[in-house]
Amino acid sequence: MITAALVIGGIGAICALILGISLVTFAVKMDPREKEVMDRLPGANCGACGYAGCAAFAHELTSNADAPMACPAVNAAALQSIIEVLGRELGGVSQVIACVRCKGGIEEASTRYTYVGPRDCRTAQLIAGGSKGCQYGCLGLGSCVTVCPFDAISMGEDGLPHVNADKCTGCGKCVDACPRMIITLVPKSGNYHVGCISKDAAKDMKKSCGVGCIKCGICADVCPFEAITVSKDKAAEINQDKCRRCGLCVSVCPTGVIDSRRKPDKVRIVPDKCKGCGICEQVCPAEAVTGKLKEPFVVNEGKCIGCGLCIDKCPADAIERKPS
């Protein structure tokens, strides 16, 4: 009994000694901030930063004083907290979000045959280019849903993926997974996008889908900022840098294929600051500003499209956005 206790206790003591020595000799020196940074990163290991995972990126951030914040998925609070840990500026995070550019769900778009293979868009694409009638449309098998590390995409009953704006971090995994290249990243702050990428002429497209872009070009004509391009063999495309989110295109699109994520706030003129120069009236594309010269001008809220052109042009800084 005593012998057994001594032997076991002895083995335990020797092992403890070995462990204790190796703890000191083989210790990996690690910046204590590294763990703190890692805890604040999203932890999805999505790889969108260009490093092998969140741990590798946290190591880069702490060891390299010039490393910028490359993680597109980090939210504002976490970013602030990482800045505090590291004690240096990290630059802004590009706030983008995934958007699905196809509106042809089960109801609207036709299918050519019944597909029975693996439930993955990329494999389905191999069988005669996918079962969808439109060769540009969403196959609806949810490869984007499967790859999303943030659980931000769900397959709707309409057979199309839906992006949860609160969860989406813009990491871009779904963009790579989609064999139809339907998913693009757009500014999170608010945007307009055309829910169709078909290159088919309207008459061919109409055979397979009731809601696609018919390339009529009305949106391009009404856009005051020349942000929309459209041609006979390419669906309308909105240049996100030029787009001022006025929403004129949405109101004129005959098929309703243009989607908006957020409408901008309308503007109002502060009467005390307004010098009555009338420049705002001249630049307004919606004829929403009225007034007499040398007297404060007024914005007709019903007509204002919130494009903000007048704010840019006002020499007296008298125009501001009206929070909704």
Next chain:
Amino acid sequence: MRSSFKGGVHPPEEKGLVKDSPVVDFPLSSRYYVLLQQHLGAPSRAIVKSGENVKKGQTLSEPMGFVSAPVHAPTSGTVKEITRMVHPVTGLLGPCIIIDADGKDEWLEGLPAVRDPFTMTHDDLMEAVRSAGVVGMGGATFPTHVKLSPPKGKTIDTFIVNGVECEPYLSSDHRLMLEEPDRVLNGARVAMKILGLEKAYLAIEANKPDAIRVMEQKAPPEIQVVSLKVKYPQGAEKQLIKALTDREVPSGGLPMDVGAVVQNAGTCAAIWDACAAGIPLIERITSITGRGIVQPKNVRVRVGTLLKEVIDFCGGVKDAAKLIFGGPMMGIAQFTSEIPIMKGTSGVLVLTEKDTNISEYSACISCGRCVEACPMGLIPSTLSKLGEKGQWQKAAENNLMDCIECGCCTYVCPARRPIVHFIKHLKALSRSAGAKSKGA
């Protein structure tokens, strides 16, 4: 009988439906749909305009590169338009020339130009094959003139005529060898002349004793007729070379790496037409078969004929569940019959519900049957699991690119896993990643 290759399967042959029906000519159609891409390699570009009158055998397109082939007018008539229609191989819209037949079926002036190919020079013969748009007619449609011009440094010592036709159901090569053995044998002799070879094999599977008998009687001494064990995929190029010469094409290599060139029996007949008469590849024999066809037939049909018309010619369909271009093992499922017959269409299969196996697949149980069946010595179970996850890099380490997509693994899988489908998916991922890194 010779030794064979490792692996392989024995699916029901089902050749009885059409193997004894003589080839019938399909009557002249009123409209033809000639696809511009009927071969592997670079596309070809149309050189006729809509409204133009064309004669039978006239060249309609020019190849855009060495590995490419032109297409020719199947009959005389007017070019209605150059448009796009469903391509049976990709399932997407592909460029296509539509010809309205004038019913006269007049040859282009100077055709057929009968001559003796054995007095022609090597370069003239090659040009005749190239300009006739001859491609591999077993289904892979690789341009024949490329196969017949091995690069410098490769010595070719074996020429093999492939009359194996190991795909179940199909009998087009079988009927060709029975009914027109001279075209096949003479074409083979021309190919031997081009390659500068004295000896050749003509390989036929042992389940076609009548064809073996006819060929043994007709074959000149320099062509040795070999009866091969009935086993799928005996007609696959690499397996055929292994069975005949016991040489193994190295991983990632081509038959010419072991000094062999293989041509399908139908291709040999087309080589003969091109060299001895200047006739381009505008018609072929194809088996319209399967229990979903009312009267299965072997039909001699012009390239560009609408499949729907050919099926109607065979009495239409009954209880049809699945339409396949090619054989059941490697053929491509179609969603419409509004597609044209192509140079590589060795058969069209209409299966009934009973003959198809449309069911859900389940997880791999690692039974190893696919490993035993794989004629390339791969581990299909591993590849299929990697395919589910899209891990093409790891699959490439497992010799992904050596898969010949013969379908043996999928055929034997008790979990009914679409293994070849997964492998095609991995290959597509690997190719697109390769294209991306090249572009960057």
